[in-house]
Amino acid sequence: MDLVNHLDGRLLMAVPKKGRLHDAALSLLQGSDIQFHRHNRLDIALCHNLPIALVFLGAADIPVFVGEGRCDLGITGQDQVAESRATGVEEILELGFGKCRLQVQVPANSDIWDPTKLVGKHIVSSFTNLATAYFRRMEEEVYGVEAVNGEGGMKTVMKYVGGSVEAACALGVADGIVDLVESGETMKAAGLMAIDTVMETQAVLIRSKNPRNPDLADVIHSRIKGVITAKKYVLCTYNVPRTLLPRMHEITPGKRAPTITSLEDPGWVAVNAMVEKKKIADVMDRLEVAGASDILVLQISNSRAGKD
Numbered sequence: 001m002d003l004v005n006h007l008d009g010r011l012l013m014a015v016p017k018k019g020r021l022h023d024a025a026l027s028l029l030q031g032s033d034i035q036f037h038r039h040n041r042l043d044i045a046l047c048h049n050l051p052i053a054l055v056f057l058g059a060a061d062i063p064v065f066v067g068e069g070r071c072d073l074g075i076t077g078q079d080q081v082a083e084s085r086a087t088g089v090e091e092i093l094e095l096g097f098g099k100c101r102l103q104v105q106v107p108a109n110s111d112i113w114d115p116t117k118l119v120g121k122h123i124v125s126s127f128t129n130l131a132t133a134y135f136r137r138m139e140e141e142v143y144g145v146e147a148v149n150g151e152g153g154m155k156t157v158m159k160y161v162g163g164s165v166e167a168a169c170a171l172g173v174a175d176g177i178v179d180l181v182e183s184g185e186t187m188k189a190a191g192l193m194a195i196d197t198v199m200e201t202q203a204v205l206i207r208s209k210n211p212r213n214p215d216l217a218d219v220i221h222s223r224i225k226g227v228i229t230a231k232k233y234v235l236c237t238y239n240v241p242r243t244l245l246p247r248m249h250e251i252t253p254g255k256r257a258p259t260i261t262s263l264e265d266p267g268w269v270a271v272n273a274m275v276e277k278k279k280i281a282d283v284m285d286r287l288e289v290a291g292a293s294d295i296l297v298l299q300i301s302n303s304r305a306g307k308d
């Protein structure tokens with residue numbers, strides 16, 4: 001198949017080809033009804049039902065491709081967007097997965113508790129741009145702005161490695177590292193401790209500032225937003241005496257406002273409100289105490305909020 005000719009006129013969407021963001025990104029595409037078949041080993045897949053092609057790339061390369069306008073949309077980490085320094089990229093939607101922190105780490109048995117103590121030493125990271133900017137700030141604290149930006153410049157030595165960054169201290173290559181931490185298991189296993197956070201990150205939907213088909217990019221944005229909202233919220237419905245509505249409104253304000261429907265009994269109303277999944281048990285307890293009855297919670301399989 002001549003894939004290149006088939007790409008003409010299609011919106012190109014970059015998706016992490018492996019790693020921590022791959023599965024969750026594919027599940028978002030599935031929820032958004034972006035149908036495709038990826039041939040074995042091919043990094044480009046045409047969608048059957050939309051004029052879109054998916055491009056499977058490393059998470060670090062995605063902001064670069066989108067920033068240069070070679071792809072129109074992409075899913076990657078905020079850390080990768082910041083590290084790439086891509087200027088042609090907009091972060092348009094936080095996706096709620098791939099949450100972790102980029103942290104400065106040192107051997108747990110070392111006496112370095114303060115990151116300024118790493119100034120002038122050897123640092124290893126996959127995020128050398130972010131780490132360099134961070135240590136420039138530390139050096140400015142230690143030596144003053146002029147000394148750091150003048151002749152001689154940075155004294156901290158920065159080295160790039162593409163993975164398994166945690167091994168660098170044990171191998172004697174680094175005094176400290178800058179790497180991602182989620183559960184802390186990897187850091188602990190490597191005998192390291194975190195002494196500062198460079199940035200918090202999660203996966204984001206990014207968009208080129210000049211997408212090929214802005215209307216289709218908006219449609220995909222809106223579909224993905226709908227899937228995320230549906231995952232985050234449940235629909236809570238209950239009956240309540242009309243006189244208690246002000247209190248109920250406080251407990252379930254909904255996303256915009258709750259929907260109130262009259263019942264045959266003129267003294268009663270039915271209420272529908274979206275509630276964040278993580279708060280629903282507490283909300284149900286409070287509704288019950290406040291006098292609501294027939295409380296039901298329904299899963300939302302998809303959603304579309306419309307224009308804000």
Ligand SMILES: Nc1ncnc2c1ncn2[C@@H]1O[C@H](COP(=O)(O)OP(=O)(O)OP(=O)(O)O)[C@@H](O)[C@H]1O
Nearest residue numbers: 018019020021058059077079080098099100180182
């Ligand atoms: N432990 C983690 N928990 C949550 N999100 C993470 C974690 N590690 C990385 N990420 C996020 O995923 C992005 C891609 O990192 P990942 O390590 O999956 O990619 P990779 O290095 O291309 O793949 P691999 O490590 O499999 O070679 C990171 O930039 C970060 O945003």
Ligand SMILES: O=P(O)(O)OC[C@H]1O[C@H](OP(=O)(O)OP(=O)(O)O)[C@H](O)[C@@H]1O
Nearest residue numbers: 163164165180181182183184185186187
């Ligand atoms: O705090 P934790 O839950 O242990 O997660 C953090 C680890 O996850 C990522 O590594 P990954 O699995 O991508 O391996 P890599 O180092 O080879 O990239 C990251 O680079 C950390 O090493």
Ligand SMILES: [Mg+2]
Nearest residue numbers: 019020163164
């Ligand atoms: Mg990795």
